[in-house]
Each structure stands twice: as structure tokens, then as C-alpha cells.
Amino acid sequence: MSELVLHKISYKDLREFKYKNFDDPYSIVAFITDHLRETLLACPNNGDENKTAMYLMTDGNVAVGRVLQFGTKLKIDDEIVPAQTGGSSFVVEKYRSQGVGASLLLASKLSKEYDFKINSLFSEMVVPMLRRLKYNIFEFPQYVILRDLRPMLASIGFKGTLLDISGAVVNFPIRLIDILNKIKRKSLLRKFNVNKVVSVPEWAGKIVANDIHKYMELHDREWLQWNLDYNMNGYPGDRQSFYTVTSKSGEPVGFFMTKERFEEIAGRYHDILRGTIVEWGTGNPDVLSEADLNLLAIYTFTPKVFHVLTVPSEEKTEKSLKRMGFIKHGKLQMLVGDKKKKYSDIGDVHLWRIRYGSCNTIIYGQAPTQIS
Amino acid sequence: MNINEFIEKFAEAIEIEDASMLNDNTEFRNLPEWGSLAYLSVIAFMDDEYDTQIEEAEFKKLLTVQDLYNACTQK
Numbered sequence: 031m032s033e034l035v036l037h038k039i040s041y042k043d044l045r046e047f048k049y050k051n052f053d054d055p056y057s058i059v060a061f062i063t064d065h066l067r068e069t070l071l072a073c074p075n076n077g078d079e080n081k082t083a084m085y086l087m088t089d090g091n092v093a094v095g096r097v098l099q100f101g102t103k104l105k106i107d108d109e110i111v112p113a114q115t116g117g118s119s120f121v122v123e124k125y126r127s128q129g130v131g132a133s134l135l136l137a138s139k140l141s142k143e144y145d146f147k148i149n150s151l152f153s154e155m156v157v158p159m160l161r162r163l164k165y166n167i168f169e170f171p172q173y174v175i176l177r178d179l180r181p182m183l184a185s186i187g188f189k190g191t192l193l194d195i196s197g198a199v200v201n202f203p204i205r206l207i208d209i210l211n212k213i214k215r216k217s218l219l220r221k222f223n224v225n226k227v228v229s230v231p232e233w234a235g236k237i238v239a240n241d242i243h244k245y246m247e248l249h250d251r252e253w254l255q256w257n258l259d260y261n262m263n264g265y266p267g268d269r270q271s272f273y274t275v276t277s278k279s280g281e282p283v284g285f286f287m288t289k290e291r292f293e294e295i296a297g298r299y300h301d302i303l304r305g306t307i308v309e310w311g312t313g314n315p316d317v318l319s320e321a322d323l324n325l326l327a328i329y330t331f332t333p334k335v336f337h338v339l340t341v342p343s344e345e346k347t348e349k350s351l352k353r354m355g356f357i358k359h360g361k362l363q364m365l366v367g368d369k370k371k372k373y374s375d376i377g378d379v380h381l382w383r384i385r386y387g388s389c390n391t392i393i394y395g396q397a398p399t400q401i402s
Numbered sequence: 403m404n405i406n407e408f409i410e411k412f413a414e415a416i417e418i419e420d421a422s423m424l425n426d427n428t429e430f431r432n433l434p435e436w437g438s439l440a441y442l443s444v445i446a447f448m449d450d451e452y453d454t455q456i457e458e459a460e461f462k463k464l465l466t467v468q469d470l471y472n473a474c475t476q477k
Binding site (some may be wrong): 159 | 441442445
């Protein structure tokens with residue numbers, strides 16, 4: 031008979047490898063690779079080591095479900111408050127009907143460690159549970175631009191000359207759009223310098239903090255640097271890049287950040303490299319707009335990238351993206367919780383600064399799998 | 403919050419349109435709306451409205467709406 035027990039694994043336990051004390055035939059705990067462990071421990075917003083790194087459900091001593099947690103910060107007007115984020119939830123299939131997923135979600139909901147919670151990228155399957163838990167759930171349209179369809183052809187068996195010819199044919203429309211985009215990009219590069227950097231400048235964090243929205247997950251310099259330096263899987267093809275945009279005289283104007291993620295299995299296809307424009311900021315949108323930043327970003331990706339995803343925060347950006355060749359593709363979901371109900375308008379999406387790179391999305395590889 | 407107000411909030415939490423169907427003796431697990439989602443909603447509601455957190459083993463002992471109300475108000 032099942033004896034389901036919920037365990038709290040703290041950051042201290044994570045540091046001391048105590049999460050490895052469970053039997054793990056379903057690789058629930060093995061998911062925390064050394065690489066992921068380092069990433070979580072390096073998070074600049076965890077604060078107290080007694081805070082929860084993972085809720086783990088066991089049957090006897092066998093790990094059967096998990097959800098990871100880490101700290102982040104919200105900026106609400108001029109106030110900065112700690113908040114909980116996380117993800118990577120998973121429940122072994124045969125335990126899903128026993129409410130393991132619900133128990134994990136509840137443990138996170140009832141935790142007293144933070145007054146605020148923010149999450150993104152969760153399975154559609156958990157949305158009904160999240161609504162019942164009275165979280166505010168936001169949805170934003172995602173846009174994608176195809177870059178190179180050859181990996182898709184290769185994964186369905188095309189090779190050699192056939193791949194080269196077929197690839198050239200299917201990529202032809204993409205290359206046509208590139209001609210138009212590169213003309214516009216060239217005019218931007220006559221005004222600005224775009225440089226890839228390994229150290230995030232302080233002014234980038236200030237651009238984020240000076241955003242006009244009332245609410246945001248605070249992507250300060252430390253958060254941006256952490257996301258630049260770490261990712262979850264550590265595949266050779268997984269990388270993050272940070273670019274500064276300056277005037278010709280060297281004055282900061284804006285920035286953007288990208289990620290590329292290698293996926294061994296992506297639906298019907300395999301060995302696909304996906305790109306995302308995860309963060310951007312501008313000191314003056316009349317000088318350098320959100321659309322401009324997305325345009326500059328497209329052409330910084332590895333040529334083998336299959337597609338580039340972005341989530342615009344303004345309607346006028348959506349129109350510009352469509353002219354660049356982006357098409358609407360799915361939705362990004364986020365949830366926000368205010369435990370003490372301190373802010374009555376926290377559920378108003380128009381008051382939020384939104385970026386695809388939020389919560390755990392940058393360190394993530396693939397989309398999360400089912401919780402229950 | 404008195405028991406009637408609690409019943410209103412409980413009905414809202416588990417998405418029962420007509421709270422007048424419920425009373426303090428209602429055995430909530432027999433309601434057609436009861437299930438894992440309703441359980442989640444009730445636990446969240448008890449935490450949000452009453453700052454009451456209850457272990458699963460303790461919750462299993464609660465049978466009626468009155469039991470739920472008592473668990474929230476008698477701390």
C-alpha cells in the first residue's frame with residue numbers, strides 16, 4: 031500500500047547532497063544534475079539556505095514527484111520584495127491519480143517562505159488547479175520566426191544532396207524576408223553599435239528598473255548575469271548571450287538577451303536548436319523600440335537555429351513583428367500570487383512588465399512535463 | 403465570519419452556484435462538486451481566508467461544513 035510522504039529539501043540539503051538519499055528508479059531526483067544543482071545554488075535571490083529548493087513526494091523511500099523552488103524579486107512601484115518562483119514539476123504517471131501533483135502544488139501555495147509567487151511555463155494540465163488556487167493567470171501571445179528548416183528535414187531522414195536542395199527550397203521564403211529585414215537592420219547599425227558582452231553592465235539593470243510598469247519581476251544586473259552564466263541542462267548547444275546597444279559615441283541605449291536550446295526530441299523531430307529572445311530593454315523607445323531590439327536580435331543567433339521565439343509586450347510591436355516575418359505561435363502563461371492580498375490590482379496584466387525570460391524560463395531547456 | 407458567511411465562501415470556492423443548498427450539516431464529500439480540484443480550492447480557501455493550514459490526515463477527519471468551519475475558527 032502507498033505511503034506517500036511529502037519532503038522539503040532545503041538549499042542547505044541541496045548543498046550537502048541530502049536529496050540523493052532517496053531511491054530513484056524514475057529519475058525524479060536524478061533530474062537535479064550537478065549542473066542544475068550549481069545553477070540553483072548560484073541563484074542570487076535565494077537568501078536563506080533553509081528555504082525550500084524542492085518539494086519531493088516519496089512512496090516509501092522511492093521518489094515519485096517533485097517541484098523545484100527558488101527565489102526571485104518583484105519590483106512594485108519603488109518597493110522591491112522577495113518572491114517565490116520555480117518549476118520543473120513532474121509526477122510519475124501512475125501516481126497522478128493519487129493527487130501527488132495537487133499535493134506538490136499545495137505545498138508550494140501554503141509555504142510561508144514568501145508573500146509573493148510568480149511562475150511561468152506550466153503545463154496546460156495544471157491550469158485548472160492553478161485557477162482553483164486563486165492565482166492570477168496571464169496569457170501572452172508568442173511570436174516565432176522560422177530561420178532554418180533544414181534540421182527539420184534532416185530529422186525526418188533527408189540527407190546529403192537531397193537535404194541541401196530541399197533545404198534551399200524550403201528556406202527560400204525565409205531568405206526573401208531576410209533581405210527586407212537586413213535593410214532595416216543596416217539602418218539601425220548606422221546609428222548604433224551592437225556588442226556581445228560576457229559581463230552585464232550595471233546600466234542594463236537600471237534600464238529594467240526604470241521601466242514604467244507598476245509591477246515586474248526584477249531583472250537587475252545580478253539576475254541577468256546569473257541567467258547569462260547558467261542554464262539547466264548544460265548541453266554544448268545550450269547558450270545564452272547578452273548584447274549591448276550603444277550609440278556611436280558609446281552611450282548606452284538598450285540591450286537584449288537571447289538563449290539557444292538544443293532539444294534531442296522535439297515532437298516529431300530531433301536534434302533541433304531553438305532560439306528565444308528572452309529579455310530586452312531600451313532607455314528611450316522613441317530612439318530604439320522594442321521592435322528594433324527584436325530585429326537586431328534575430329540575426330545574432332547561430333545560423334542552425336530552427337526558429338526564434340519572442341513575446342512582445344506591446345500591440346504595436348506585434349504589428350512590426352508580423353512585418354518582419356514573425357507568426358503568432360502559442361501562448362506564454364504566467365501566474366502571480368499575492369498571499370496577503372496586499373495589492374488589489376496585481377492581477378491587472380496591463381500593469382506588468384512582461385518578458386519571455388521570466389522566472390525559470392531562461393535556465394530551462396524544454397517545456398515542463400505533466401504534474402497531474 | 404459567521405457560519406453562514408463561511409458557507410457562502412465555501413460554495414464559491416468549490417463552484418456551487420446556489421449556496422442555499424448547503425447547511426452546516428452538509429457532508430461535503432457527498433456533493434457532486436467534490437473532487438480533487440474542490441479539495442485544492444478548500445485548502446487554499448482555508449489558508450487565504452483564515453490563515454489555517456491543515457494536514458491531510460486531519461482533513462480526512464472533517465466530514466461536514468460545520469467541521470470545516472470549526473477547524474478554521476477554533477485555533
